[in-house]
Amino acid sequence: MATKTQNSRAWLFVLPVVVLVAFNALIPLMTVVNYSVQETFGDNVFFWEGVKWFEQVLHSERFHASLLRQLMFTSIILMIEVPLGVAIALSMPKKGIGVSVCLVLMALPLLIPWNVVGAMWNIFALPDIGLLGRMINGLGIDYNFTQQPGAAWFTTILMDVWHWTSLVVLLAYAGLRSIPDAYYQAAKIDGATPWAVFRFIQLPKMKRVLTIAILLRFMDSFMIYTEPFVLTGGGPGNTTTFLSIDLVKIALGQFDLGPAAAMSLIYFLIVLLLCWVFYTLMMRHEAQ
């Protein structure tokens, strides 16, 4: 860092990026801000409304409910995917053909279009024609995710675990591979138990990649839209209506632009804020 030279012409280098991203980020963001403070009755006639929509959204029970669902969903999948991903990474082969096989097969879900993931899980979990649905019902458990809220949650979470655990695995695996053999040898000589090896060597060395994994999974699961929308459509009822799904329902379904825009901004700010808090906490911990 210290060796970087001051060069103001560097702005020329970043100009294309700034223009492209600004075009896509700033103009739509301004539009959203614009809507969020106005009221329209159609015909492109707008009235200044101030912070009315923000107040309305912040006090709306519907928003609270989807936010709560969103927080629950995100915490559950983080609690499953992170430890599971680490456990799988720890037990993966370290060399040979097995590594490539594992990497390729595990990365596969990451490259499937999100609505295909939803559709695939839909036909996989349907109680009449789906393998999973048949299996669970075969065990004597009454399972139908289109009707039962519990089953819908279970299926959505299982789908997300299926879809994204590999990301954690790949990151954790890369972190593990970067530990020099000497650490394991020293631990062996020092008589460390497998748990001590994990606690004092593997976990500290994986911290950086795990931070990234948690951040990414947090952000992406907080924005989740397509997969649950295709799988359950937010139902049964509103039980799997997460923030994004709710937002699109309000904006495109009911065309309530003002509240939708205000909700968008609040939503975006929540993501930014939580990421920032998480990131600073991790960094502070690191600095100690």
Next chain:
Amino acid sequence: MRRFTWLVPTLYILFLMLPIYWLLNMSFKTTNEILGVFTLWPREFTLDNYRKIFTDPTWYNGYLNSLSYVVMNTVISVTAALPAAYAFSRYRFLGDKHLFFWLLTNRMAPPAVFALPFFQLYSAVNLFDTYIAVALAHCLFNIPLAVWILEGFMSGVPKELDETAYVDGYPFWRFFVKIFIPTIAAGIGVAAFFCFMFSWVELLLAKTLTSVAAKPIAATMTRTASTAGYELGLLAAAGTLTIIPGAFVIYFVRNYIAKGFALGRV
């Protein structure tokens, strides 16, 4: 106990493969078989679903549309990100840290937030329903990502390389194209892989910005799913086909991915 550690990844991969197997299984079945009987293996093996996709232009065009905007986006993102990443890794300039953070915040923006304004923006500039519209829109999250990955790789290249080239009398752009870019080829591969991946899997924006001419394959599928629920075999076949490009790309970059992840840049 260590003897059984292979069980964990094996079971996990099995779990990953199950839904894919089911999709594949369905894609070879006739609609009657899907709805009529429950079979683990197609009894009347048929390729009709695939035949339909490859002969009906609304289907195969969807495919070409998707690939077109994905490739376009990958090229734009990586090309624009290269000089920017270089600037971030080598220079200090007014507002560099804020700019970098601002770029990353766009990776955090929920696409649902932007769906409607995007529709209006791209309609306003007359790009609605074109490849370039989707390619440009995906830059929103892919450019920050590409800059981030490439900056990581570039910071790993010692500054002495640049200095030696200048001492040898290379003008900047020739050095950049002839020496620097080949040096970070692995990084470009990783960045391109992730741009491809995120553009390929994203659908909310792609669907919002297209109607007919540039409609992605995955959106064509959604239509089938919602309006013609009985064509499940066709849906499964189309879904299976969307997995193939991803599988190809993973296979070719498998050694680079681990490297990219190792840098902690995704």
Next chain:
Amino acid sequence: MSEISLRELRHSYLETPQADADWALKKMSVDWSEGGAYALLGPSGCGKTTLLNIISGLLTPTEGEVWFGDKNVTNMPPDQRNIAQVFQFPVVYDTMTVYENLCFPLRNRGIPAAEVDRKVREIAAMLDLDEMLPRRASGLTADGKQKISLGRGLVRSDVNVIMFDEPLTVIDPHLKWVLRSKLKELHQRIGTTMIYVTHDQTEALTFADQVVVMHEGTVVQIGTPVDLFERPRHTFVGHFIGSPGMNVLPCEIENGTPLFAGQPIPVGHAIAHRDGAERLEIGVRPEFISFAAEGIPVEIVKVSDAGRYSIVDARHGEHVIKLLVPEGDSLPAESAHIHFDPGHTQVYADGWMVN
């Protein structure tokens, strides 16, 4: 503590070694006596680290046995062998303090807390680490980290041997000397057997009482630094140790006397002619060659000044012979004669010294 002996040891990294070159370590039997300071010297890839890892138990040899005293430890894991090892790159447990790092091997063995504390403080004082005890280990410099890895070995009162695998690689040059003297001092104080692997002859010769020289998977000589210098048992030792290395010249043997360039070269003892040797050579160090009134005629090709002496390249036919001339001595003109000191000239058959 006990004597370590390697018996009929052989190792290969391949599943089914066949050719001679498949063996990373060729058959060897070596004894390391209790309390010795050994250096294991050789170029990169000669099998030093393999040998070290076999002694520490990180590797199990393909053939042969490892004995610690009267115990066969060949198949024993490292933690039960009571050994300590310092690696090339410092290994510290980043999240622990220096104090916790030093406690780690003792706590893993369930030693009472009071005993652990006493021992750790004693060793920390010995290594000048006492002031750093409460600090996080990750913040230390490379030499501090190497001291911690060494300390983790020293805290254990039961260690049979402490092994060092090129421990000074990442240390700043001016600190290398300090750390090396510290090691030497520690060895004298605690008297544990130490094995120090290096490819640097200065490190080896200054640290060790006994130097084990390895070359292509074979131990070519074990001896004191003086032995290695004056009586290299293999031409490789002659080359590798000393600067410049030993002159090795082809020769023939007639009536028990080696002939070089048609001239008899007197050596300290009579040489029996060895049948079957493919290659006969004489070896003599530049230090033991001098100009003389008569002897082997040479032409002086080059003179380089090396401070207290000059290195002279003299040519006879196609052979270049190096010799050292003390500073201030006059050099003969272009052509001269040289003389080899008979007491320090050896004959080598196929690389090995002939007695």
